[in-house]
Amino acid sequence: MIKFQNVIKKYNNADTALNGINLQINHGEFISLVGLSGAGKSTLLKLIIGEEQIDGGSILIDDIDISQVKKSDLPYLRRKIGMVFQDIKLLPKRTAFENIAFAMEVCGHSLEKIQEEVPKVLELVGLLHKRDSFPHEMSGGEKQRVAIARSLSHRPVLLLADEPTGNLDEVNAGEVLDLLLKINQLGTTVILATHAADLVNKIKKRVITIKEGKITMEQEKGKYKL
Numbered sequence: 001m002i003k004f005q006n007v008i009k010k011y012n013n014a015d016t017a018l019n020g021i022n023l024q025i026n027h028g029e030f031i032s033l034v035g036l037s038g039a040g041k042s043t044l045l046k047l048i049i050g051e052e053q054i055d056g057g058s059i060l061i062d063d064i065d066i067s068q069v070k071k072s073d074l075p076y077l078r079r080k081i082g083m084v085f086q087d088i089k090l091l092p093k094r095t096a097f098e099n100i101a102f103a104m105e106v107c108g109h110s111l112e113k114i115q116e117e118v119p120k121v122l123e124l125v126g127l128l129h130k131r132d133s134f135p136h137e138m139s140g141g142e143k144q145r146v147a148i149a150r151s152l153s154h155r156p157v158l159l160l161a162d163e164p165t166g167n168l169d170e171v172n173a174g175e176v177l178d179l180l181l182k183i184n185q186l187g188t189t190v191i192l193a194t195h196a197a198d199l200v201n202k203i204k205k206r207v208i209t210i211k212e213g214k215i216t217m218e219q220e221k222g223k224y225k226l
């Protein structure tokens with residue numbers, strides 16, 4: 001599904017954030033991308049969604065070379081991909097339902113489709129009962145699950161989660177992690193970028209360790225130590 005070949009990324013033509021990344025990710029995998037702050041995790045995810053451009057090598061997504069994708073075609077690529085962040089970014093004055101509905105509206109979905117789809121994704125993340133709650137009425141974990149529901153509303157084949165548990169306590173982080181695993185079981189490829197070793201060790205899926213812009217370790221049912 002995703003193939004990095006000798007990928008190099010430099011910011012400001014100076015600092016090398018990624019230095020010769022080779023990586024293949026297959027459909028249906030759950031990958032934990034781990035490393036210390038500054039290792040290059042977010043950069044790697046940003047290259048996949050075309051938010052940053054590579055300075056060397058190539059990235060293929062389903063055999064499409066993303067450096068050849070026209071800027072105007074990027075939205076089509078991004079629709080195949082969902083993304084969630086540490087910083088949750090729900091609209092504060094809109095309910096859980098409205099937050100998801102708004103994102104779908106922006107993507108051009110019809111009202112019928114929105115009415116049909118929003119309850120489905122809220123159900124999937126276990127929050128249908130919170131459909132009319134505002135962000136300030138939800139826990140951190142619930143807010144992140146709404147954000148995940150929103151990212152799923154256009155049915156992506158790939159979900160990128162960048163430190164999604166970074167601001168959460170252990171219980172909430174566990175709930176978010178369980179949800180990501182469930183989404184993966186339902187068929188979506190998931191890449192979880194995190195520096196939280198304890199979380200990753202629980203999952204026992206493929207772990208890719210990145211250090212100073214290079215992959216330093218790959219383990220199948222990974223235990224991860226920094």
Ligand SMILES: Nc1ncnc2c1ncn2[C@@H]1O[C@H](COP(=O)(O)OP(=O)(O)O)[C@@H](O)[C@H]1O
Pocket residue numbers: 011012015016017035036037038039040041042043044
């Ligand atoms: N927009 C940017 N401009 C300049 N340097 C950046 C930018 N974003 C990230 N970097 C640098 O690239 C390196 C990797 O950063 P990042 O991918 O954010 O790491 P991580 O997500 O693992 O913490 C770091 O040295 C960081 O300072």
Ligand SMILES: [Mg+2]
Pocket residue numbers: 038041042043162163
């Ligand atoms: Mg980061």
